[in-house]
Amino acid sequence: MRNKRNQSVLILGAGLAGLAAGYELVKAGFEVTIVEKEEAVGGLARTIEVNGFRFDTGPHRWYTKNDMVNNWMLKLLGHEVTKVPRQTRIYFDHKFFNYPIKIKDTLLGMGLWLTFRAVVDYALVRFQQLFIKNEPVTLEEGFVSQFGRTLYEIFFKRYSEKLWGTSCKNIAADWIGQRTRGLNIVTIIKNALFSSQKIVSFVDEFAYPKKGIGRIAEKMAEEIVQAGGKILVNSQVTEIFHKNNVIISVSLNDNEKFEVAADQVVSTIPLSEVVAFLKPKAPLEIANVNSKLTYRDQIQVALFINKTHLTSDTWIYVHSLELPFVRVMEMDNWNADLSPKGTTSLVFEVTCNEGDSVWLMSDVEIVDMVTQSFIKEFNLISKQDLLGSYVHRAPKEYPVYHIGYKKDVAKIKDFLQQFKNLQLIGRNGIFRYNNMDHSIEMGLFAAWNIIEGERKFDIEEVNIEREYLEEKKIFGKEFELPEDQHVEELH
Numbered sequence: 001m002r003n004k005r006n007q008s009v010l011i012l013g014a015g016l017a018g019l020a021a022g023y024e025l026v027k028a029g030f031e032v033t034i035v036e037k038e039e040a041v042g043g044l045a046r047t048i049e050v051n052g053f054r055f056d057t058g059p060h061r062w063y064t065k066n067d068m069v070n071n072w073m074l075k076l077l078g079h080e081v082t083k084v085p086r087q088t089r090i091y092f093d094h095k096f097f098n099y100p101i102k103i104k105d106t107l108l109g110m111g112l113w114l115t116f117r118a119v120v121d122y123a124l125v126r127f128q129q130l131f132i133k134n135e136p137v138t139l140e141e142g143f144v145s146q147f148g149r150t151l152y153e154i155f156f157k158r159y160s161e162k163l164w165g166t167s168c169k170n171i172a173a174d175w176i177g178q179r180t181r182g183l184n185i186v187t188i189i190k191n192a193l194f195s196s197q198k199i200v201s202f203v204d205e206f207a208y209p210k211k212g213i214g215r216i217a218e219k220m221a222e223e224i225v226q227a228g229g230k231i232l233v234n235s236q237v238t239e240i241f242h243k244n245n246v247i248i249s250v251s252l253n254d255n256e257k258f259e260v261a262a263d264q265v266v267s268t269i270p271l272s273e274v275v276a277f278l279k280p281k282a283p284l285e286i287a288n289v290n291s292k293l294t295y296r297d298q299i300q301v302a303l304f305i306n307k308t309h310l311t312s313d314t315w316i317y318v319h320s321l322e323l324p325f326v327r328v329m330e331m332d333n334w335n336a337d338l339s340p341k342g343t344t345s346l347v348f349e350v351t352c353n354e355g356d357s358v359w360l361m362s363d364v365e366i367v368d369m370v371t372q373s374f375i376k377e378f379n380l381i382s383k384q385d386l387l388g389s390y391v392h393r394a395p396k397e398y399p400v401y402h403i404g405y406k407k408d409v410a411k412i413k414d415f416l417q418q419f420k421n422l423q424l425i426g427r428n429g430i431f432r433y434n435n436m437d438h439s440i441e442m443g444l445f446a447a448w449n450i451i452e453g454e455r456k457f458d459i460e461e462v463n464i465e466r467e468y469l470e471e472k473k474i475f476g477k478e479f480e481l482p483e484d485q486h487v488e489e490l491h
């Protein structure tokens with residue numbers, strides 16, 4: 001057995017989790033190889049550059065309650081980090097609603113009668129809950145118990161079903177926990193009246209790398225390579241070989257067998273793939289449970305526009321079913337330097353399932369669909385303003401929490417625990433709806449476990465907090481940059 005410092009580590013996937021693990025390990029003197037199936041690092045949190053336009057793969061703002069992870073990121077990026085004011089609206093029934101909700105707008109937008117019904121409904125469910133305490137199972141039950149049926153039907157149902165492509169009855173209530181924790185009518189109204197800034201979705205400014213969110217991954221990758229680590233892109237793991245409860249090798253791109261000199265393996269690739277790729281195969285019972293794990297996929301369409309600041313928003317939630325996208329973000333409002341002077345880019349998120357009719361549309365068709373619907377509905381640009389476009393197909397953006405998923409995931413993880421040199425981390429890696437900070441924290445924990453030579457840091461403990469995720473103001477008193485750094489205001 002080699003001494004601890006000489007151990008080599010194979011990391012599957014170069015998203016934030018895999019890179020954070022690699023970064024810590026390589027700095028501690030370990031031999032690190034990261035394999036990544038895409039042509040670039042960053043996974044779900046990438047910034048793509050096309051003809052001078054830098055755009056993110058979906059809106060990513062940095063916020064965390066974890067000072068350790070926050071300081072770690074700020075130390076990594078230093079002066080590259082800036083501060084972005086958040087401006088978010090909801091587009092609903094051909095109207096914009098401010099987010100956080102403002103009472104006057106809501107009354108004008110929803111009408112007095114509907115607002116009255118929503119409040120009565122909400123009071124009713126709260127009253128019922130004094131006597132009957134049922135844990136909601138489905139997303140529908142979760143929304144209704146938290147917001148009342150009226151708000152669920154007119155507001156949450158439509159957006160959620162557009163996002164998931166299935167009924168809210170088929171998704172587990174747990175998803176709400178992480179998405180709208182702490183958001184209820186009382187806090188919404190309190191916030192609208194008193195502008196308290198304590199609630200997650202109300203964080204009004206956030207940290208952001210000036211050159212796009214992908215800089216977090218890019219910077220880690222640069223430093224890993226500089227310190228002697230290897231990152232192999234375009235290298236897709238297709239088989240994972242094991243013997244005597246140890247992972248011994250993986251094969252890449254269906255042909256080349258890549259021997260793991262490694263004593264340790266850290267996997268961030270989707271949990272279901274780890275099981276499916278095992279050689280010898282997993283028992284039938286596990287394979288059957290594994291086949292229940294599914295993901296929601298997305299196509300991101302970037303349009304490059306010959307105008308600036310088309311909107312005032314960092315992003316807009318689009319509830320309208322007749323529009324094919326769930327969100328649109330404007331890069332100018334994150335940092336105007338992300339696009340060439342006098343231009344901006346819009347990024348539209350079209351959710352779908354890999355292999356369905358939307359996924360299979362050609363790039364030209366999908367750009368046409370998005371452009372036409374955007375021009376027709378918002379009348380902000382004409383076709384002549386379009387300088388170019390780019391289509392990014394992003395599989396497995398969201399782990400789908402099917403009813404009963406917790407038990408299924410636990411069974412799979414129990415089975416995989418037999419592999420003593422394998423740690424599972426990351427959003428799809430452990431099938432948990434992680435934010436960037438959680439994935440980084442998991443990466444750090446996996447690395448420190450290897451460095452320490454024992455599993456001192458519990459990866460399963462990350463991202464299970466019960467409090468609201470965004471309670472803490474990231475640029476508040478608790479948040480301090482290292483002394484030699486400063487944060488520039490962006491206006």
Ligand SMILES: Cc1cc2nc3c(=O)[nH]c(=O)nc-3n(C[C@H](O)[C@H](O)[C@H](O)COP(=O)(O)OP(=O)(O)OC[C@H]3O[C@@H](n4cnc5c(N)ncnc54)[C@H](O)[C@@H]3O)c2cc1C
Binds near residue numbers: 427
């Ligand atoms: C649209 C969207 C918006 C988001 N907004 C925010 C936000 O505002 N704030 C926030 O904090 N978080 C946000 N997130 C979450 C954040 O993006 C993720 O938590 C984080 O990027 C996950 O990192 P990861 O390393 O765990 O997983 P991933 O990024 O999925 O990394 C896994 C890597 O493994 C690679 N891989 C997969 N299969 C294989 C294989 N077989 N062989 C080799 N490589 C493979 C993938 O290509 C990928 O690079 C958002 C996510 C999405 C989808």
